[in-house]
Amino acid sequence: MSELRFNELRGEHVDYAIHRQERTFLPPADHCPLCPTRPGGEETEIPFESFEIAVFENRFPAFEAPHGAAEVVVYTDDHHGSFATLAPERAHALMWVWRQRYLELGAREDIDYVFIFENRGVEVGVTLHHPHGQIYGLPFLPPVPAAEAEADERLGGCATCELLRRELQDGRRVVYENPEAVVYVPYAARWPYEAHAVLRAHRTSLPACAPSELTALADALQALTRGYDALFERPFPYVMVMHQAPTGGEGHGAGHLHVEFYPPLRTAEKLKYLAGSEQGAGTFIVDVLPEDSAGALREAIARAA
Amino acid sequence: MTEGRREHSPIPPTEPPDEPRRGAESTAEFVGPLLVEHHRKRDGRLLILYRTVEDR
Numbered sequence: 001m002s003e004l005r006f007n008e009l010r011g012e013h014v015d016y017a018i019h020r021q022e023r024t025f026l027p028p029a030d031h032c033p034l035c036p037t038r039p040g041g042e043e044t045e046i047p048f049e050s051f052e053i054a055v056f057e058n059r060f061p062a063f064e065a066p067h068g069a070a071e072v073v074v075y076t077d078d079h080h081g082s083f084a085t086l087a088p089e090r091a092h093a094l095m096w097v098w099r100q101r102y103l104e105l106g107a108r109e110d111i112d113y114v115f116i117f118e119n120r121g122v123e124v125g126v127t128l129h130h131p132h133g134q135i136y137g138l139p140f141l142p143p144v145p146a147a148e149a150e151a152d153e154r155l156g157g158c159a160t161c162e163l164l165r166r167e168l169q170d171g172r173r174v175v176y177e178n179p180e181a182v183v184y185v186p187y188a189a190r191w192p193y194e195a196h197a198v199l200r201a202h203r204t205s206l207p208a209c210a211p212s213e214l215t216a217l218a219d220a221l222q223a224l225t226r227g228y229d230a231l232f233e234r235p236f237p238y239v240m241v242m243h244q245a246p247t248g249g250e251g252h253g254a255g256h257l258h259v260e261f262y263p264p265l266r267t268a269e270k271l272k273y274l275a276g277s278e279q280g281a282g283t284f285i286v287d288v289l290p291e292d293s294a295g296a297l298r299e300a301i302a303r304a305a
Numbered sequence: 306m307t308e309g310r311r312e313h314s315p316i317p318p319t320e321p322p323d324e325p326r327r328g329a330e331s332t333a334e335f336v337g338p339l340l341v342e343h344h345r346k347r348d349g350r351l352l353i354l355y356r357t358v359e360d361r
Contacts, residue, residue, distance in 0.1 A: 046352065047346070047352075052356050052357060053354075054353065054354050055353040056350060059350070071351075093338065093357055096336055096338065096355075097339070100341065211337065
C-alpha cells in the first residue's frame with residue numbers, strides 16, 4: 001500500500017509507494033509485459049493473442065482504492081512504435097478510451113482528479129518501451145492544476161482561453177493549427193521545446209467535447225509528436241500530461257482541457273536538467289527562446305506531415 | 306456539459322451489451338465507436354479491452 005504524506009513546507013502531497021522499487025525494469029522485447037500473450041508463451045498483463053487498446057490496473061500502483069487508482073493504457077499490441085506512429089484511427093480511438101476512463105474514475109468518491117499522462121523515453125524514466133501511457137486517479141487536487149485554477153482567478157476568467165487568444169494574436173509560437181485545435185510553444189515555456197495542444201472552444205474535459213473535437217485534438221497530438229521525432233531525426237523523449245477539470249473537491253468541474261508536453265532535450269544530444277535554480281528556487285533557466293524553438297518545431301512538423 | 310461524479314451516469318453512452326468474447330464474468334458495452342469489454346485478471350485486477358466497431 002502507498003502512504004500519502006503532506007509536505008508542509010512545500011504545501012504539497014508526497015506519495016510513498018515503496019513496492020514500486022520491484023517493478024519491471026526495461027525487460028527485453030520478448031519478455032514485454034504489455035505485449036499480447038502468445039500461444040504457448042508466458043502470460044503477459046494482457047492474456048489475449050491480440051488486442052487494439054487495453055487498460056488495466058497497475059500491478060505496482062502508486063495509488064489504489066480506496067485512495068485513488070493507477071492504470072496502464074496500452075495503445076497497441078505492436079511492441080514497436082509510439083503514439084506518433086499509431087494509425088490516425090487508433091489515435092482517435094484512444095481519445096474515446098481516455099474519455100471513458102475520465103468518466104469512470106471521476107465518478108468514484110475517492111478520486112478528485114483524473115490525471116492522464118505518458119512518459120516517453122528512458123530520459124524521462126520509462127521502464128517499458130511498449131507504446132503506453134498511464135492514468136492516476138488522485139485523491140486530491142495536485143499542485144499544477146491548482147496553479148492553473150489560480151491563473152484563472154488572476155486573469156479574471158479562463159487562463160487557457162486567454163493565453164490561446166494571445167498566442168493566436170502573436171502567431172510566432174504557433175506550430176500547428178486545425179479547425180478545432182491549436183498547438184503552440186508557450187510565451188514563457190519552461191522547457192526548450194515545451195508545447196501545449198489546446199482546443200479552440202472552451203471545453204472542461206474530454207466528455208465535454210464533440211466527437212469532431214476529440215478527432216481534432218488527436219490529430220494535433222500526432223502532428224506534434226511526429227514533428228518532435230523529425231526535429232532531431234531521433235525518437236524524441238517527452239512527458240505528456242492532460243489537464244482537465246477536477247472531478248471532485250476543490251475546483252470541481254472547472255478548467256479547460258489541454259495537453260502539455262515537457263521534452264527534456266535542449267539539443268539532439270543534450271538534456272535539460274532540473275538543477276539548483278529549478279529545484280531550489282523554482283525558477284527555470286532556459287537556453288532557447290520559445291520563438292526560436294517554435295520556428296524549428298513548425299518546420300519539423302511540416303517535414304513530418 | 307457539466308462533469309462530476311454525481312452529475313452523470315458512469316459510462317455514457319451505453320447500449321445493450323454485446324456478447325463478451327471471453328470469461329464468464331466479462332461484460333461489454335459501447336462507448337462512442339468502441340466496444341468496451343471489462344474483464345478481471347487472475348489476481349483480481351481490472352482489464353478493459355477496447356475494439357473498434359465498424360458502421361456504428
